[in-house]
């Protein structure tokens with residue numbers, strides 16, 4: 001399996017008279033694990049939102065060979081699932097209710113949830129370790145617990161492509177490893193394509209098959225994690241030099257920001 005999941009050509013986006021994304025062309029194969037990095041305000045979240053049709057730029061975006069404009073909203077949600085950044089917004093539902101809502105792209109109008117919908121929700125709750133608190137209100141959960149529920153809700157959409165916006169931001173080290181293992185499993189065993197926005201460049205290096213970097217809305221790097229772990233690249237992206245060592249278990253490069 002190596003056909004194209006997403007093909008983006010000449011993507012430009014202007015908002016309120018400002019250029020947010022410019023001249024982005026990129027193809028992402030099915031099964032890839034793509035990390036999207038770059039400084040604050042570079043356009044990473046906005047890029048994901050263009051793929052989700054929440055913003056409409058110029059240029060062309062094709063999903064599994066078809067223009068995203070030609071997808072119905074439900075078809076799009078059955079293919080692309082999104083785990084947004086945590087924003088502290090109140091969500092007045094229990095975990096189980098919220099995860100079941102993720103099944104909406106599979107329901108027809110006025111249809112009720114089927115045993116299959118409950119089975120899939122239960123699978124996602126178990127996989128993300130959120131089953132023990134499935135009857136709690138989301139508003140009562142810690143940020144890390146809530147993050148895992150957002151991932152569970154995206155999984156029940158059963159999309160083949162998962163977009164994640166800083167999924168580790170509020171997780172302690174143990175839960176970061178748990179979620180990385182879960183994403184690894186989804187990618188290896190279920191062939192799910194992963195696009196992850198992250199500020200953790202070492203996680204990007206360790207867990208991705210490819211990294212892209214945005215800076216001021218422009219694609220400034222598109223290559224392997226090994227090529228990315230280089231001060232000639234990192235200085236362009238972050239205006240910051242790094243020292244390098246290697247992970248003692250995996251041998252992956254580790255970048256440590258150098259004191260100025």
Ligand SMILES: Nc1ncnc2c1ncn2[C@@H]1O[C@H](COP(=O)(O)OP(=O)(O)OP(=O)(O)O)[C@@H](O)[C@H]1O
Pocket residue numbers: 015016020038039040041042043044045046047
């Ligand atoms: N609706 C909007 N109207 C105007 N400008 C916007 C809008 N949404 C985002 N922007 C601007 O677009 C730019 C890119 O924002 P975006 O959130 O995509 O950056 P990011 O790379 O995800 O940043 P961060 O790492 O800080 O989360 C920012 O300058 C932001 O202020």
